[in-house]
Amino acid sequence: MNIALQAADLRVHPLYINGQWRPGSDGQIDQDINPATGQCFALVAQASPADVEDAIAAAYAARESWAQRLVGDREALLLKAADIIQGRADELRDLLIEETGSTWLKAPWEVSYAVACLRSAAACTRQAHGQTFPTCSPGQIGMTVRQPLGVIAGIAPFNSPLLLSMKKIAFALAAGNTFILKPSELAPLTGLRIAEIFEQAGLPAGVFNVIPGSAQTVGERLVSDPRIRMVTFTGSNKVGRLIASEAGKHMKKVCLEMGGKSPLVVLADAELAYAVDAAAFGVFYHQGQVCMANSRIIVEDALYERFCTAFAAKAGTIKVGDPRDPATVIGPLIREQQCAFILAQLDDALGKGARLLAGGSHRGPYFDATVLVDVRPDMAIYDEESFGPVTSIYRARDYEHALRLANDTQYGLSAAIVTNDLQKAMDFSRRSTAGMVHINDTTISDEPHIAFGGNQGSGFGREGGQASMDEMSEVKWVTIQMGKRDFPF
Secondary structure, eight states: OOOTTSOTTOOEEOEEETTEEEOOTTOOEEEEEETTTTEEEEEEEOOOHHHHHHHHHHHHHHHHHHHTSOHHHHHHHHHHHHHHHHHTHHHHHHHHHHHHOOOTTTHHHHHHHHHHHHHHHHHHTTOOOOEEEEOSSTTEEEEEEEEEOSEEEEEOOSSSHHHHHHHHHHHHHHTTOEEEEEOOTTOHHHHHHHHHHHHHHTOOTTSEEEOOOOIIIIIHHHHHOTTEEEEEEESOHHHHHHHHHHHHHTTOEEEEEOOOOOEEEEOTTSOHHHHHHHHHHHHHGGGGOOTTOOOEEEEEHHHHHHHHHHHHHHHHHOOBSOTTSTTOSBOOOSOTHHHHHHHHHHHHHHHTTOEEEEOOOEETTEEOOEEEESOOTTSGGGTSOOOSSEEEEEEESSHHHHHHHHHOSSOOSEEEEEOSOHHHHHHHHHHOOSSEEEETSOSOOOOTTSOBOOOGGGEEOOBSHHHHHHHTEEEEEEEEEOSOOOOOO
């Protein structure tokens, strides 16, 4: 990318490899664009193949010493990093607004989540549990122990770069692994800020490395290098499938969170105003750029018409604009090109008979809250992520029909149901194909100490708390023979 046209006073943010800040070895630089303005606000060095090799070598060399660090030391360092983030909360909030278009509503929450994530990971350092087993050999004791994998690579997305990077990094370090982060090409500065935080906390050289760069130069090498034992990825279904396929060739563990087309079911007995508010939050929060967004709203027939009217009216009140304005709900999409993708989905649906109840237009990267009805399976938007403030409302004849519609998707990340019928709510939680189900709530929910993840096309593996500790370690069986064993020969 030509950077000569950009402001001459923008400094180039370097890579972080083996505890050192250094320029890219081939001098490549990319622009970091503010989605709200379309202007470059930072320049970021890009990793070359040589830089990727240096990062892998550094993490590999540091893996044994870090794995042997006392859990109390790892715990203290993670807690210190949490305190540093808390002290720099305003700075990080402003960075998320500038780099990703996060609104005033979303950015502070993301910062607070990162703090909670580090503290949850610190608690997990003391919980790498094994088990003891009786054996069939006289005098023998059997046990399992958990050990770190070694080097883990994380590939982070743009939509919540601090949260989704930290969820990978914190638990990997807690389990005794070293880590290489490839931040999103659309949000590299947040990844480098995380490196600053861990450096300030005193993390030893090589334990954590950040190498911004392209998928071809950085991502492919991280997936294929045998020294890296696991790749944890959040992003598109298409890229996740490629990573899973390539990692399988190298017998490498993966944890994949690949988005969704999440359903919110509203039954006839639901309180209308509450259901409308839950649905609106679940799809318009952070411009709909949330993997869990309820981009499908399924409403039982008796409530359908009233819900559509109320929800369309609610969508019309959603403020779109400057993400720094505390009243703004919908800020800019990450790039204006995404608006063209959404418009193509809408044109396809409307051309095949869908109707628009609200929205459907944009001004630059700012897309209005958009609501469709009469969407059918032959329309692209039926089971294709929009990753924008767009949702479709479906009419269900009864509960069983609503359940079938909810499960009619290639994805399986999150699902929710709003009802006062406990029997149906619990039945839905059991029969839904989603990896996470929320009763009388929206589809957007995340806690750092609870297993997060999806099924089917939404990926596999879980992140958070003990689930991350299990994913990011391996089990070893150990036996102890008391006295002498009798051998048959």
